[in-house]
Amino acid sequence: MAIKFGRPIEMRDAPRRQTERQAPLASPSLDLAVRLRRNRKSEWARRLVRENVLTTDDLIWPMFVVDGHNVRTPVASMPGVDRLTVDQIVRDAERAARLDIPCIALFPFTEPSLRDEQGSEALNPENLVCQSVRAIKKEFPDIGVLCDVALDPFTSHGHDGLIADGRILNDETVAVLVKQALTQAEAGCDVIAPSDMMDGRVAAIREALDDNGFADVQIMSYAAKYASAFYGPFRDAIGSAKTLTGDKRTYQMDSANSDEALREVELDIAEGADMIMVKPGMPYLDIVRRVKDTFAMPTFVYQVSGEYAMIAGAGANGWIDGERAMMESLIGFKRAGADGILTYFAPKAAEKIKAER
Ligand code: PBG
Secondary structure, three states, X not given: OOEEOOEEHHHOOOOOHHHHHOOOOOOOOOOOOOOHHHHHOXXXXXXXXXXOOOOHHHEEEEEEEOOOOOOXXXXXXXXXXXXXXXXXXXXXXXXXXXXXXXXXXEEEOOXXXXXXXXOHHHHOOOOHHHHHHHHHHHHOOOOEEEEEEOOOOOEOOOOOOOXXXXXXXXXXXXXXXXXXXXXXXXXXXXXXXXXXXXOOHHHHHHHHHHHOOOOOOEEEEEEEEEOOHHHHHHHHHOOOOOOOOOOOOOOOEOOOOOHHHHHHHHHHHHOOOOEEEEEOOHHHHHHHHHHHHHHOOOEEEEEOHXXXXXXXXXXXXXXXXXXXXXXHHHHHHHHOOOOEEEEXXXXXXHHHHHHHO
């Protein structure tokens, strides 16, 4: 049945007599001058007073790259998400461009044989991320490409940094991250996104980019990144779930903390970050709001793999309306103050936004 402005079309011309003959409703018993439901009474009124909107401009689409040709391999814990070979990454970049998604983010599944203690493959200009950046930029130069800086997709131990005596080394790791960032910038990446949570990495990367002719390359820092259980499916997708020894609590933040997030963000801004990010998303909306209110910076939020898995998985099982839950979660980020959202739902949400226009 066609519905327009909340009322079935065929009702518009329906005879009124029957309703008119009914006794008028008893007058309302509450003497209320203010009734907030008035502004919700119909779709046009709700549209008129709506405070936040989600557009395709708000979306960054994270993708997983794998070696090979013309293959898409499903990630079991992320229904609807595949690992893509470079040629398929280019096809999805084309889809992103068609959907007016401004930016895509790249994460590699590195062959186990290429992983080592130092994560050396991160510095290989022919690695999957660099190949993808070049291939995308050749065909679609106008789409933004964001590259993660951290060693975990490349290390045999699954940590984001170098290890000695069971400890993650800070300054030694930063030296490698700087080289990784330069390798990605040379491949043509637009946005460098350090996700490693080492101290001082934004300043070091900014300086190296500037010294090497990459003054226009932006930095989006994972500024407030928490040690989270919600990264589980991502680690399946990049193949580091089984190899990760221990946890990342000596460098990623404690989920109990909020003031500390402001200090992290403040430092990254001082070190030269152009945009900052809070991660994960849904359990940390209070952090998004505090960061946005405090710094008025371009603020992003990452709806991470575990959040995607919860909504997509429950939706696939019919336990919730997955599509509505997706849109509700995304508008929640906008309401909390985010300027943009990294989300695996990007193509689906963009399609829905476009269909509704
Ligand atoms: C790597 C990195 C992670 C994510 C983005 N970059 C995982 C981690 O820190 O263990 C998580 C993304 C997601 O869960 O969707 N440093």
